[in-house]
Amino acid sequence: MHQALIKYTVMRLAIFVVVLIVLDLFMDPSVVWIALAAGISLALSYLLLSRPREQLTEAIVERTQRRLDTKHEGLDRSDAEIEDEADEAARARGEQP
Numbered sequence: 001m002h003q004a005l006i007k008y009t010v011m012r013l014a015i016f017v018v019v020l021i022v023l024d025l026f027m028d029p030s031v032v033w034i035a036l037a038a039g040i041s042l043a044l045s046y047l048l049l050s051r052p053r054e055q056l057t058e059a060i061v062e063r064t065q066r067r068l069d070t071k072h073e074g075l076d077r078s079d080a081e082i083e084d085e086a087d088e089a090a091r092a093r094g095e096q097p
Helices: 002-026 030-046 052-070 079-092
Strands: none
Touching: 002 079, 030 052, 052 079
16 A cells, blocks of 8 residues: 555655646746645646556555454454453463463
8 A cells, every 4th residue: 555655645746846837937936826736736636647546545445454354353253262262361371260
């Protein structure tokens, strides 16, 4: 996921910088200049970066699914198995189960 995130972020920043440079040729720098560049780069990013955005989304979904699968692995065990493991751990510590 990190690679997809870095790639998408760098591409978005590159579009923003290019738009800033183009606007610099036609306008004097101001807050409006930066806001206009942000708006234009947002629209261009939406139009031009659909494939990297989809790749990033897929990476996030895969990572989330892996985390959920790992988190729920222990929930598939029966109560008896969990109790047996707790009893064995208590015995290993020298406690009475």
